[in-house]
Amino acid sequence: MGKIEQNKEIKRRAILAAAQEIFLSEGYVLSSMDKIAAQARMTKQTVYRYFPTKIDLFQATLRHMGESLDDSFLTHLKKTNTRDALTGFARDFIGFHLSDNHIATFRLLVAESVKAPEIVSIFHAVGPDDTHEKLAAFFSERLDVKDTETTIKLWLGMLLSLRSGVLMGREKPGQCQIDEHARKATDFLLAAIT
Known part of the structure; x- marks a missing residue:
């Protein structure tokens, strides 16, 4: 994996970790891409680049959690x-x-x-x-x-x-x-x- 791909994966994992924390602490409905971006210390545009919708991010977060169980x-x-x-x-x-x-x-x-x-x-x-x-x-x-x-x-x-x-x-x-x-x-x- 090249340096660019490594950086993308690091960002993706940071977004998923932030999303997990926000979804589990605030619930799905009250969670927002703004809150998740702030938790991940990224712009909202960066989060949307990786996950086009909140539902896509929720699905990816569940998969990510499942991988660690x-x-x-x-x-x-x-x-x-x-x-x-x-x-x-x-x-x-x-x-x-x-x-x-x-x-x-x-x-x-x-x-x-x-x-x-x-x-x-x-x-x-x-x-x-x-x-x-x-x-x-x-x-x-x-x-x-x-x-x-x-x-x-x-x-x-x-x-x-x-x-x-x-x-x-x-x-x-x-x-x-x-x-x-x-x-x-x-x-x-x-x-x-x-």
């Missing part, structure tokens, strides 16, 4: 012991969904979806999530589950129940609470399907 919870599904695989997945899946960026993004989507419904579609379209697909294969192959869709919805719902309190302003659970919740939800799942 850790979805290593899926690697647990490769473990040979089924209980260990599911418990490891559950623990890291809960942790992922309790991360500061995830909570802030989720709050943004809920709070702003009435005024700017397009942001929810953009969020879902930004990156393919193969979590359901991998879980369906796991449940089908390892546990001979026929209705994988319902099983996945119910189990992930149990796992994500800790997030509800955090979204409402409660303190995040500690790692011991997360571990215990992951274990109990997994034990409940396995007792129901085996």
